[in-house]
Amino acid sequence: xxxxxxxxxxxxxxxxxxxxxxxxxxxxxxxxxxxxxxxxxxxxxxxxxxxxxxxxxxxxxxxxxxxxxxxxxxxxxxxxxxxxxxxxxxxxxxxxxxxxxxxxxxxxxxxxxxxxxxxxxxxxxxxxxxxxxxxxxxxxxxxxxxxxxxxxxxxxxxxxxxxxxxxxxxxxxxxxxxxxxxxxxxxxxxxxxxxxxxxxxxxxxxxxxxxxxxxxxxxxxxxxxxxxxxxxxxxxxxxxxxxxxxxxxxxxxxxxxxxxxxxxxxxxxxxxxxxxxxxxxxxxxxxxxxxxxxxxxxxxxxxxxxxxxxxxxxxxxxxxxxxxxxxxxxxxxxxxxxxxxxxxxxxxxxxxxxxxxxxxxxxxxxxxxxxxxxxxxxxxxxxxxxxxxxxxxxxxxxxxxxxxxxxxxxxxxxxxxxxxxxxxxxxxxxxxxxxxxxxxxxxxxxxxxxxxxxxxxxxx
Ligand SMILES: [Zn+2]
Numbered sequence: 001x002x003x004x005x006x007x008x009x010x011x012x013x014x015x016x017x018x019x020x021x022x023x024x025x026x027x028x029x030x031x032x033x034x035x036x037x038x039x040x041x042x043x044x045x046x047x048x049x050x051x052x053x054x055x056x057x058x059x060x061x062x063x064x065x066x067x068x069x070x071x072x073x074x075x076x077x078x079x080x081x082x083x084x085x086x087x088x089x090x091x092x093x094x095x096x097x098x099x100x101x102x103x104x105x106x107x108x109x110x111x112x113x114x115x116x117x118x119x120x121x122x123x124x125x126x127x128x129x130x131x132x133x134x135x136x137x138x139x140x141x142x143x144x145x146x147x148x149x150x151x152x153x154x155x156x157x158x159x160x161x162x163x164x165x166x167x168x169x170x171x172x173x174x175x176x177x178x179x180x181x182x183x184x185x186x187x188x189x190x191x192x193x194x195x196x197x198x199x200x201x202x203x204x205x206x207x208x209x210x211x212x213x214x215x216x217x218x219x220x221x222x223x224x225x226x227x228x229x230x231x232x233x234x235x236x237x238x239x240x241x242x243x244x245x246x247x248x249x250x251x252x253x254x255x256x257x258x259x260x261x262x263x264x265x266x267x268x269x270x271x272x273x274x275x276x277x278x279x280x281x282x283x284x285x286x287x288x289x290x291x292x293x294x295x296x297x298x299x300x301x302x303x304x305x306x307x308x309x310x311x312x313x314x315x316x317x318x319x320x321x322x323x324x325x326x327x328x329x330x331x332x333x334x335x336x337x338x339x340x341x342x343x344x345x346x347x348x349x350x351x352x353x354x355x356x357x358x359x360x361x362x363x364x365x366x367x368x369x370x371x372x373x374x375x376x377x378x379x380x381x382x383x384x385x386x387x388x389x390x391x392x393x394x395x396x397x398x399x400x401x402x403x404x405x406x407x408x409x410x411x412x413x414x415x416x417x418x419x420x421x422x423x424x425x426x427x428x429x430x431x432x433x434x435x436x437x438x439x440x441x442x443x444x445x446x447x448x449x450x451x452x453x454x455x456x457x458x459x460x
Contacts, residue, residue: 002174002176003134003137003145003149004145007131007134007135011283012280013341015278015280015281015282016333016342016343024283024286024313027284028056028313028320029054029055031312031313032320035096036053037097038096038098039319040097041095042319045064045065045066046064048064049064051064058286062297066321067309067322067324068321068323068324069323089103089106093120095319096318096319098316098317102122103122104121104122104123104126105120105166105167106119106120107121107161107162107163107166107167108160109161109162119317124315124316125262125315125316126167128262128263128315129171129260129262130171130174130175132259132262132265132281133171133260133265135281136257137175139267139269140228140253140267148175148177149176149177151178151227152179152199152200153172153177153178153202153204153230154180154194154200154203154204154205155168155172155182155183156182156183156184156205156209157204157205157232157233158184159181159183159185162261163260163261166181168204171260180195180198184205184206188209188212188213188216188217191203192213192220195226196224200224200226201225201228202228202229202230203226203229204230204232205230206232206233206234207234208236210250211242211245211246211249213249214249214250218249221249221250222249226250226252227252228253229246229247229252231254231255231257232256232257237254238256238268238274238346239372240375243256255267255268256268256277259281261318262285262314262318263285263315264310265279265280266278266279266342267280269336269340271336271337275336275337275338276330276332276344276345277344277345277346278341278343278344279342279343279344280341285310287300287309287310288309288322289305289306289307289308289309290307290309290324291307292307292328292351292354293354300331300333301331301333302334303331303332304330305330305348307326307327307328307351308325308327309323310323310325326350328347328350328351328354328363329346329347330348331343331344331345332346348365348366349364349365349366353365353390354390355390356391356392357395357396357397360429364384364451367384367423367427368450370419370422370426370427373422374415374418374422376404377403377404378402379402379403379438379439381402381443382402382441383399383400383441383452384398384399384452385400385434386455389455390451395429396429396430396431396432397431397432398431398432398434400433400434401433401434402435402437402440402441403415412435416433419431419433
């Protein structure tokens with residue numbers, strides 16, 4: 001069947017080993033050789049350092065290649081000006097040296113934080129995606145190829161989205177997986193209806209949509225009988241409370257995932273305590289960590305935290321640059337208890353929500369991790385009170401934390417000491433805690449918004 005055409009079991013097994021590192025350097029050199037001949041940009045970078053694609057080391061590559069944010073090289077879709085129609089297509093095709101008519105699929109990001117960023121695919125780029133996705137499906141089914149064949153997936157992400165939209169539909173189809181491309185744009189009623197009528201047994205969507213389905217129509221969710229929930233495109237699926245709610249609501253395991261474009265694939269496993277996402281494409285992507293401020297390299301070691309930088313090792317539409325999506329992650333190199341291959345990563349925050357407490361870098365998501373560890377003695381809701389605009393925070397960092405119903409006032413002092421000690425051990429900061437009764441904080445706010453901007457009220 002189709003799955004076997006795309007699944008490389010040997011490569012899957014050697015993830016996070018010395019063997020795959022040798023493959024990485026060979027593929028990087030091969031990819032640079034190809035671009036050297038057809039892309040002015042890559043030729044310019046290598047020539048300026050007198051480097052040759054055939055002999056370059058990973059270290060030399062990292063020093064020579066500038067770090068690029070999502071927008072720098074790919075460019076954003078410019079405002080349409082007269083006479084500039086399609087300029088972006090010409091620009092991108094020239095950058096990577098392809099015929100603009102070789103693009104067979106043209107998508108873009110949603111552009112929630114500005115203008116949409118374009119992502120174009122040639123046939124070669126499309127063929128790479130199922131190779132990565134196959135490994136995710138193999139891992140989550142514990143190698144049960146018949147179970148993969150019997151999946152019938154609702155595609156509930158925005159259909160126009162660059163990775164999770166049509167590319168996901170296409171990649172699932174190539175793997176012989178049934179797919180129902182409903183898309184998020186049409187609303188949940190239509191998602192429910194299609195899932196019921198076509199007897200879907202899995203769903204791909206954002207964690208917010210999965211939560212919304214549970215909140216608004218739990219019975220229907222249960223009656224459909226989903227066997228797997230695949231979430232991505234936003235954090236959330238890695239947050240214990242959100243996971244619990246979706247898994248209990250769907251009565252199915254939730255897999256937190258990332259990737260697709262360029263073949264990238266990362267997926268979480270079924271470990272009870274969230275173990276992060278397994279990276280299953282060491283042979284397709286080179287990962288490194290840099291300091292979020294100085295951009296200096298951070299050693300790629302067990303439990304290290306840093307800004308995530310990726311270099312694609314194949315494909316034609318994305319050149320072998322060093323790309324950062326602005327995500328700050330923590331990596332885990334030790335084998336996971338679940339037995340699946342690959343090193344793992346957990347989202348720690350974004351470069352733009354970083355806080356600095358006397359030089360110590362702290363992310364709201366890491367504070368959330370510590371606070372959540374004290375449930376059920378706390379509700380899990382909290383706010384970081386900032387007296388001045390981030391990232392600088394004058395110590396001690398101030399937190400408003402809700403204690404749980406039934407907690408006695410006299411026990412709070414002891415609990416506060418425990419939280420402060422735990423946070424100091426894990427994050428190297430000692431917070432000052434202000435206790436709030438349960439349900440004081442606004443629940444409607446997004447789960448990821450942990451900041452109370454006290455400095456804005458001061459100005460008024
Ligand atoms: Zn695992």
